[in-house]
Amino acid sequence: MEYKTNKCLNMKQSKFLRPSLLSLGLALGVSASAQSVPDSSRIVQLEEVQVVAGRAGYRTPVSFSEMKKSELKRSAYGQDMPYLLSLLPGVVATSDAGTGLGYTSLKVRGSDASRINITTNGVPLNDSESQGVFWVNMPDFSSSLRDVQVQRGLGTSSNGAAAFGATINMRTEQYGLTPYAQVDLSGGAFGTFRRSASIGSGALSNGWAFDARISKITSDGFVKRADVDLNSYFFQSAYHHNGTLLKLITFGGKEKTGIAWNGIDPNKMDKLGRDYNSAGFMYKDAEGKEHFYHNTDNYNQRHYQAILSQQLGDRWSLNATLHATRGLGYTDEYRTGRKLKEYALKPFELEGNKIKKTDLIRQKHLDNWFYGLITSAQYRAESYDLTFGASANAYDGKHFGYINWIKQYSSPLEPEYRYYDNKSDKKEASAFAKINWQPVSGLNLFADLQYRGIRYKMEGVDDKYSDTDKRMATLDIEQSFNFFNPKAGVSYSLVDGHVVYASVAMGHREPNRKAYTDAGSKGFPTEEKMIDYELGYRWQLPSFAAAVNFYYMDYKDQLVLDGRFSDVGELLFSNVPNSYRMGVELSAGWEPCEYFTWNIAAAFSRNKIDKYTQTFAVYGPGDDDFELRTEEMKNTDISYSPSVVLSNLFTTRYKGLELGLQTQYVGKQYLDNTMNEDRSLKAYCVSALRLGYRLPVSWVEDFSLGLTVNNLFNTEYSSNAYVYDTGYVKGEDGKLTAYNDLRVFPQAPIHLMGSVSIRF
Template identity: 35%
Template sequence: MTETKNVFNNLLKTNRQRLSLFIFALGLYSGFGQEKPQDSTKTEKLDEVLVKAVRVKEKAPITHSNVSKEDIAKRNLGQDIPVLLNFLPSVVTTTDAGAGVGYTGIRVRGVSPQSTNVTINGIPYNDAESLGTFWVNLGDIASSVESLQLQRGVGTSTNGSGAFGASINVLTDAVSKEAYGEISNSLGSFNTRKHTVKFSTGLMNDHFEIAGRLSNIKSDGYIDRASADLKSYFLQGAFVDDNTLIKAIVFGGNEVTYQAWYGIDAETLANDRTFNFAGIYTDDDGNTQFYDNEVDNYSQDHYQLHWNQRYNNNWSTTLGLNYTYGRGYFEQFREDDDFATYGFEELTVNGETVNTTDLIRRRWLDNDFYVVNATANYKDANIDLIFGGSFSHYDGDHFGEVIWAEFASQTDIRDRYYDGNSLKNDLSVFSKANYKLNDKVSLYGDLQVRNVTYKTFGNTSDLVDFEVDKAFTFFNPKAGVTYDLNTNNSFYFSYARANREPNRTDFESNNNIEPEQLNDFELGWRHKKGNFTFNANAYYMLYNQQLVLSGRLDDVGNPIRTNSGESYRFGLELEAIVPVTTQLTLQPNMTLSTNKNKETLVSLNGELVNLGKTDISFSPELVAATAIVYQPMKNFQVALLSKYVGEQYMGNTDNPDSKLDSFFVNDFNVTYTMTFQDIKESKLFLDSIVFTGLVNNIFNEKYVSNGYFGSFDFDDPNSPTGISTGYFSGFYPQATTNFLVGVTLNF
């Protein structure tokens, strides 16, 4: 306890940290919105049943935040889902291009995106091999979200890879009873623009609905050439009656994104923070040039069929089927590459031996992903029991092509210089129940067994044989209790275990890498009186062989992880909604934490050194946010959104060169709705016009939210061991002051 006390005392040292704590003290935020209490006498909506198996209710002993369609709409001007969740508790977000469009990431409690489970309508969305979530493949998916729940910690059993810090489950648009149309356009800094068209037929003959969306988002990015062109669609056909809901959903998109994952070094950050190394080469005259098509070009299509059936007031079932087809490539210009890299044979040109060449290559992914989910639910006045299972199959090809070369050796068009295949099966069965013991005590139990097999064939892009044949069986129990002290106060405690397999990059870097295990303890207090809400949650996350970010990247920008032995995260999360007046509301949240590797062994100057206890990478000790919301009238709202993230290390050795400075960023958001009563000449066809404005980073903070750090050994005759260790680091700067404005026409 003395160590913990010292950590928390140290958190209060800097002026910025005092400012963040002061902001929190002004009034205690629960993220975007609070889950409204459900009336148990009302019949549960069939749309909501679709995600019931992976969500928790308001009083469950699981730490969570709910985000509604209305919450998202206030800032939905083209930025990705992670950026829209930036002000939730314990969340840190980042974007490669610096302005929220393109490749974005989210860390919750310091845990990497690979350890955040994401489902869409209960279907796993994480990439089966990398375990990451690439929101860029689903541009403007935020415009088709009905609601979203973010669970912190292990959370409840879910489909797909297990949650190791958070889970995000998304419910897409519900069936609309009324017909509508929507045209939304926005534009802003860095030539960013979003164009969206949505429609619904409403219920035809009281049973059938067709709805859809087309979107296009473009941005040049804050970073040089970090452009994005995101096209996406969403189409839904539904049949509904009192006890049946059948949905056929097709959605997906194509992204063409100029790469910005190299980052920049400290010197470039100080002198030219928007510089992008991607595509750089030297022409025959010695001039620096940039290849104009150093891009990801990837398409992904999702086909889902959902059948929800209610048999009576006690029994209901769900069946979900999914097929996802993904394909695309990363195109790259390479200067003076060795023939051996591609298996080329040496050439003789004008009597000289040629074994290097300039070339353009494409690294391809072509994959198929199949999912079957099924659940059954029984509930009465005292028990809510769900049991079911999920099976998924992934079949992915990895291959590379040289599409142009100055000296092509013996290759032909479409030749593959590397070729590999991966197969992954994931089977899980679970049973979970909420049991109301009496008027004050409710019990929660959750058991899951998960079996994973992963096989690879062929070779990697480095022409190295890559064969993995692994099988894992995990048992993940969870239990909790909720105690209602009175109508205003409730307390909860939960324990959950999670196990998680390594990803493809982990196996490439270390074929003997081990799965990670987490024991998560959560203790919380929820207080609600009138419009005032206060939540406090303490967590202790104890890891065995946690796969932490080493700070290094592979040659295509994937973060390299390593087992850290025993480690832990211990923290306190506070959030509240404080109505100061009927028009002014304060919504702050804050997380204080300590995140440690218990023992860290590193190679330093040719010797193995034990650094003892060190900080876990990318785990700031203080994260705080607040929203000051002023709503002078029903259809007009302004908000000042503030975010503070404490200093953090990009590696696990506490090396000062790996430190990211703390930052404090403020955004200003305004929304105004003009209803058809205000525009009488248009009321025959127009329901409303919504004006939205967002100014990000209003105080022009020059900050960095992400980066990488690594080490390398080199020969040094002056070193006692003959070897010295050097270090390298890269930084991803985020945009200075920028804006987005939008207009939405609702019919």
């Protein structure tokens, strides 16, 4: 986040601003290339080739921010990536367990992670079906990252699903030229303990270099039974010779996480406690004590990448990446009072009674592969850069479920009985070409053309019971999409340090799996279309940098969150014909002296649906008195889209000591698209205090201590919520009384985390 003043910097040098100022770690949307030491410049140049196709540069007419490794390290106590990025403009992070570990997510410009394009070394990280990213499967991944770039809006063309809110482009660690070893330990509240060890060979005489890391994170979590047991690894081998760089990379994680995605009824919070978790409830004993089964999520994910970069003279560079991702895991859940027919089971007799509903334990499994090839080439001329590329990816997924136990069941269960079993196949091919052209000094013209073709197929028995067909629902879905996504923009630099830019971009996006399987009476979803208009200004001085960006995102058939949750904790969507997001993003960083830095970021937005049809239930006094009604509403706010997001970071340093105070304010969010105050999440403001000290010792390269006080002012707040049930009750007199049953996710109170890092 911070940058330091170079006392020897003069005005003639000011156009080469320091990388830390330009990245403005947690605040600014400006960037430039770092200067490399001479003996590593060739390697750095080749490293840049690997991801240049999807990265924005200083004169690219898009809004973006960057975080360097040093900034990621300052914030890393094992928390997932959403919390490390949470002070960037318009970013909101959420946590089921209340501590930033386990199941976490983020939103940018009101768009959730399933609508944010996320890549690692240019390889898509979003799940092909849900389109989300499950950071719990990649614990401590930030320890192996070189940097992260967040582009807001459609951004530049990238691999994978379209970016309807942002693009997050992560680069893994650049291999070191000298050998090293490092140990990181951190821990604190709620039994949290992180241990990580990494080692690197440095550049060997034969051209090879090796880096490796292993990590383990355990925590009880703030919310009861939201414990985590997270294991991860990272390994890369790199070969460099003349203009060739080959990197073989594998990373992954194995997690066992206590399920906490039910949330808690806010009306019962005082009685049950903010850390109450209903997941796994079995029964109350005679003394009124509740007993629980430990519901867990268990998943193993491994990523493999082979990246070849080739420099051909001074102008041409080529890049090719082979990749594969393996995912395998399941949820293990105790479910109370479930209808047997929902699991393709028949009623059974017990003491003369016919049992149709009972308790059971289910497992829902995923078994998938994602693999493909990505290629790109870049040509650099005196006045223009041309980049083009193509990719082809395939996804093979299996979904199936077991019933492991049924309460008082009189018949033996088949050990391999699957109450649902279906498979998915998704294939995608894309190609792009883009150019940055400087016809005259200071003027940059940008154009970007992309084609995406997708074929998505699902078949088999689904996990939902069809009351109409009196059996488990059958999936037989096959759809194809062909998208053309043009982008164009211009940037102009009047003088060094001042850039103004404008761009317009078109994007299309296919629906995710849940939009099909949970569509219900709404029917199958349609593709989304969006035109993104951006206008911005960047200003850079040696000790000050600022950026302002205006945007208008015009949607057709946008899939908006409608406040519902699936039974495995995923928010559900429905199409709305016309909607838009518009706003302004501000960011600034100032260093008046070498001892103090001030960074701020602000996002103000208006997020609206032109017409929205609400469907709600009306229950009468009789058992069978029930009807569904609809209400058409106009100019309503889009759900989960705060109109104000503010962040502030003060950093002071003296010699080896650094002290940082960070604060974030997130405005009110509606939980569905009706603007009903009773179905909203209150605004909150939360702060953290960070203390770091680098010991002046000579026997190691670095010896650092850290202490963080999270939720400094002990604020009681919830970062996420959903609508469990809503509707009206009709009295005898015909009067309707509204009811709203919400679930919220309370966050942890004030708590401490400490760290030790030693690098040899």
